[in-house]
Amino acid sequence: MSSSTVQSTATTTAPGGGGRAGRGGHGIREPLSWPERIRAVVGYFLTVYRRTWRGSIIGRFASPLFFLLAMGLGLGSLVDATAGGVGGLSYLHFVVPAIVATQSMWVAMGESTYQVMGYFKWNKMYAAMLATPLRVADILTGHLLTVVFHLATATTIFVAVAAEFGGFAGWGALWCIPIGVLTGLAFAVPVFAYTASQQTEDGYNILFRMVVSPLMLFSGTFFPIAQLPVWLQPIAWATPLWHGVELARGAATGVVSSPVAAWVHVAALLAFVGIGWVLALRLFTRRLVA
Amino acid sequence: MLVSARGLTKTFGDFVAVDGIDVEVRRGEAFGFLGPNGAGKSSTMRMIGCVSPATGGELRIFGQDPAVDGPAIRARLGSCPQADMLDEELTVQENLWIYGRYFGLTKAQTRKRATELLDFAQLTDRRGDKVEPLSGGMKRRLTIARSLINNPRTAPARRADHRPGPAGAAHPLGPALPAQTSRRDPHHHDALHG
Numbered sequence: 104m105s106s107s108t109v110q111s112t113a114t115t116t117a118p119g120g121g122g123r124a125g126r127g128g129h130g131i132r133e134p135l136s137w138p139e140r141i142r143a144v145v146g147y148f149l150t151v152y153r154r155t156w157r158g159s160i161i162g163r164f165a166s167p168l169f170f171l172l173a174m175g176l177g178l179g180s181l182v183d184a185t186a187g188g189v190g191g192l193s194y195l196h197f198v199v200p201a202i203v204a205t206q207s208m209w210v211a212m213g214e215s216t217y218q219v220m221g222y223f224k225w226n227k228m229y230a231a232m233l234a235t236p237l238r239v240a241d242i243l244t245g246h247l248l249t250v251v252f253h254l255a256t257a258t259t260i261f262v263a264v265a266a267e268f269g270g271f272a273g274w275g276a277l278w279c280i281p282i283g284v285l286t287g288l289a290f291a292v293p294v295f296a297y298t299a300s301q302q303t304e305d306g307y308n309i310l311f312r313m314v315v316s317p318l319m320l321f322s323g324t325f326f327p328i329a330q331l332p333v334w335l336q337p338i339a340w341a342t343p344l345w346h347g348v349e350l351a352r353g354a355a356t357g358v359v360s361s362p363v364a365a366w367v368h369v370a371a372l373l374a375f376v377g378i379g380w381v382l383a384l385r386l387f388t389r390r391l392v393a
Numbered sequence: 394m395l396v397s398a399r400g401l402t403k404t405f406g407d408f409v410a411v412d413g414i415d416v417e418v419r420r421g422e423a424f425g426f427l428g429p430n431g432a433g434k435s436s437t438m439r440m441i442g443c444v445s446p447a448t449g450g451e452l453r454i455f456g457q458d459p460a461v462d463g464p465a466i467r468a469r470l471g472s473c474p475q476a477d478m479l480d481e482e483l484t485v486q487e488n489l490w491i492y493g494r495y496f497g498l499t500k501a502q503t504r505k506r507a508t509e510l511l512d513f514a515q516l517t518d519r520r521g522d523k524v525e526p527l528s529g530g531m532k533r534r535l536t537i538a539r540s541l542i543n544n545p546r547t548a549p550a551r552r553a554d555h556r557p558g559p560a561g562a563a564h565p566l567g568p569a570l571p572a573q574t575s576r577r578d579p580h581h582h583d584a585l586h587g
């Protein structure tokens with residue numbers, strides 16, 4: 104536009120147009136603190152959740168039951184009868200902590216793919232938030248905290264149901280909850296970044312078929328990765344799920360190869376979260392602030 | 394001075410969308426950009442709304458620089474986007490309540506303001522309904538009402554199909570209100586339009 108045409112009319116006042124300063128009125132406003140901004144963002148996502156929780160909560164209870172039935176009673180009794188369990192553990196106690204971590208991965212994927220794409224493209228809620236004092240980092244933080252909430256709820260329900268049906272050997276099972284949340288975040292944060300880089304949902308096909316499904320099978324979930332061909336094993340080390348599975352299993356069963364190994368797993372998961380955060384912030388900003 | 398721009402420029406790659414415009418808008422003025430499709434009106438309004446960084450030139454809103462004080466300026470603006478950007482799964486009033494919280498209004502302030510704005514936008518009887526089945530005009534009115542939740546000093550709005558009309562005191566939602574209830578000529582408008 105090289106010139107502008109001025110169109111001037113009398114101003115009309117909308118309701119409540121007093122001259123009062125502060126946030127309710129016109130004029131200079133105190134800046135919002137970051138906890139206020141993040142709380143406002145979380146408030147939106149929780150309002151959405153209040154409308155949808157009934158649908159998701161049934162699945163949260165059902166999925167551990169299906170897994171326990173299939174793995175514990177089905178596969179587990181076979182493995183225990185023919186091989187005497189896995190490394191001194193009953194198959195059920197071997198597999199349940201790993202499934203907690205795997206379940207976290209699936210919950211995280213559900214929250215960070217189509218959902219996030221929807222807020223970019225369909226209802227454009229991220230863009231609507233950016234027309235307010237909120238910043239990109241507030242939106243990302245608030246949304247990810249909501250994902251933490253979903254992961255914590257799903258993992259707690261899973262652990263409670265599995266414990267009720269004898270899926271754990273002891274109280275170490277409680278560690279599976281924070282470990283499940285961390286494992287889920289190690290997926291959610293990088294996948295938030297991936298979603299921001301995608302214009303269409305087409306990429307998710309490859310993500311689910313080539314990354315998520317194989318990870319579920321080859322991360323030591325259902326059998327130790329030592330059973331895999333040697334050349335495949337380093338791939339497991341490079342994925343968040345294997346670290347989550349090893350941590351959850353070690354914590355739940357008390358069978359840990361070394362404390363150092365446990366800290367390496369935690370560090371690896373934190374690295375996925377940290378690097379994912381840097382990428383997500385950059386890609387969200389590039390997409391939303393053009 | 395609400396808005397002042399000198400040589401304001403916006404480029405997308407090599408493409409120049411806004412080529413060095415000068416604009417001044419004073420308090421009490423209603424101001425509109427006119428131009429053919431693709432002239433750069435929306436791009437200009439997005440820069441003024443502090444949701445899109447200027448590529449060149451100088452821009453001041455309330456005397457502040459959007460590049461430095463974007464969030465503080467946005468706290469005082471009422472920005473009405475071209476697309477409605479409503480959460481259609483939520484109710485009419487939930488859309489307002491949520492938005493007020495983004496500006497740091499307390500729950501009580503937000504609810505009070507939402508009640509006033511619903512009345513203003515003639516949506517009071519639909520306040521508890523989901524947004525999705527509302528008519529296009531009602532959604533538009535809700536978006537406009539939402540842009541006023543923080544009681545802004547200036548309210549930029551972008552709407553391609555507005556035509557300017559002569560000056561006159563009237564309801565600010567004139568063009569968006571249904572013809573039979575509009576309190577004035579439907580072509581009048583007062584907010585900033587891109």
Ligand SMILES: Nc1ncnc2c1ncn2[C@@H]1O[C@H](COP(=O)(O)OP(=O)(O)O)[C@@H](O)[C@H]1O
Nearest residue numbers: 393405410428429430431432433434435436437
């Ligand atoms: N995000 C963008 N990326 C690339 N080009 C853009 C973008 N936004 C607008 N443009 C281009 O800038 C020009 C001005 O667009 P716009 O400001 O929407 O015009 P108007 O609102 O006056 O019709 C158009 O040619 C448009 O294609």
Ligand SMILES: [Mg+2]
Nearest residue numbers: 434435553587
């Ligand atoms: Mg336009």
